[in-house]
Amino acid sequence: MELEFKELTKKYGENLALDGFTTTLENGVYGLLGPNGAGKSTLMNLITDNIKRTSGSILYNGKDILELGAKFRQKLGYMPQQQGIYGNMTAKEFLMYMSSVKGVKRSDAKKHIEQLLEIVNLSDVAGKKLAEFSGGMKQRVMLAQAVMNEPEVIILDEPTAGLDPKERIRMRDFIKELSENKIVLLATHVVSDIEKISKEILLMKKGSLVQKGTPENLIKNVWQKSDKSKTIEQMDLEDVYMFYLDDNEN
Numbered sequence: 001m002e003l004e005f006k007e008l009t010k011k012y013g014e015n016l017a018l019d020g021f022t023t024t025l026e027n028g029v030y031g032l033l034g035p036n037g038a039g040k041s042t043l044m045n046l047i048t049d050n051i052k053r054t055s056g057s058i059l060y061n062g063k064d065i066l067e068l069g070a071k072f073r074q075k076l077g078y079m080p081q082q083q084g085i086y087g088n089m090t091a092k093e094f095l096m097y098m099s100s101v102k103g104v105k106r107s108d109a110k111k112h113i114e115q116l117l118e119i120v121n122l123s124d125v126a127g128k129k130l131a132e133f134s135g136g137m138k139q140r141v142m143l144a145q146a147v148m149n150e151p152e153v154i155i156l157d158e159p160t161a162g163l164d165p166k167e168r169i170r171m172r173d174f175i176k177e178l179s180e181n182k183i184v185l186l187a188t189h190v191v192s193d194i195e196k197i198s199k200e201i202l203l204m205k206k207g208s209l210v211q212k213g214t215p216e217n218l219i220k221n222v223w224q225k226s227d228k229s230k231t232i233e234q235m236d237l238e239d240v241y242m243f244y245l246d247d248n249e250n
């Protein structure tokens, strides 16, 4: 599987939010890092067709996703950064509702939802209304919804925001597990979330892709350019982030 971006550009009025973004993603987890306003959510909203691109293309296995339409959307799982609240539904009702939106058969959905609730550790509160959920519990329901229907492309916009350390590790392991034979694009501000599970890291700044590579290679490159006050073993992705993305203009 292959998701290819060619000169993808998005302008909001005069604001250039995405600027000629070009790269190709294959199976595995891709960690998307960048400061506030870098264009991460904009990129994701273009993949999910929630907003219209200004120019460029997004190809799934060689075909533009706009041409594929519903065929592509059926293969897509998405967890948005801003959570729509369906406060009156219980967790189970919400997941049943989302599975019907995705066209899953009711009998299949029921079994799958039990499993998903188990994985995100919400079986005990499956009958509780979402309005009564904590922020982290809502996050976990949204993650369950995103991976329902076994999508081939999974877009997660800050999936671990608001999770406590234990749930964060649980989610990280779960995402790693489900990424086999899937393309997972995961935006986060928590570098440690993706350092361990990413095949590659994408660094974005001001709408452009600044660097892309395995965590090891990115660290090595930055270490070589550094003053070597740290050994290479002492360096991590935080150092890479600071080297490429930290400046005073953000």
Ligand SMILES: Nc1ncnc2c1ncn2[C@@H]1O[C@H](COP(=O)(O)OP(=O)(O)OP(=O)(O)O)[C@@H](O)[C@H]1O
Residues within 6 Å of the ligand: 012, 015, 016, 017, 034, 035, 036, 037, 038, 039, 040, 041, 042, 043, 081
């Ligand atoms: N609906 C919108 N209307 C106008 N401008 C927008 C809209 N959404 C995003 N922008 C602008 O586009 C740029 C990129 O925003 P985006 O939300 O993609 O950043 P981000 O990398 O997801 O940031 P964060 O880390 O804060 O989530 C910013 O300058 C932002 O102000």
Ligand SMILES: [Mg+2]
Residues within 6 Å of the ligand: 040, 041, 042, 081, 157
């Ligand atoms: Mg965002």
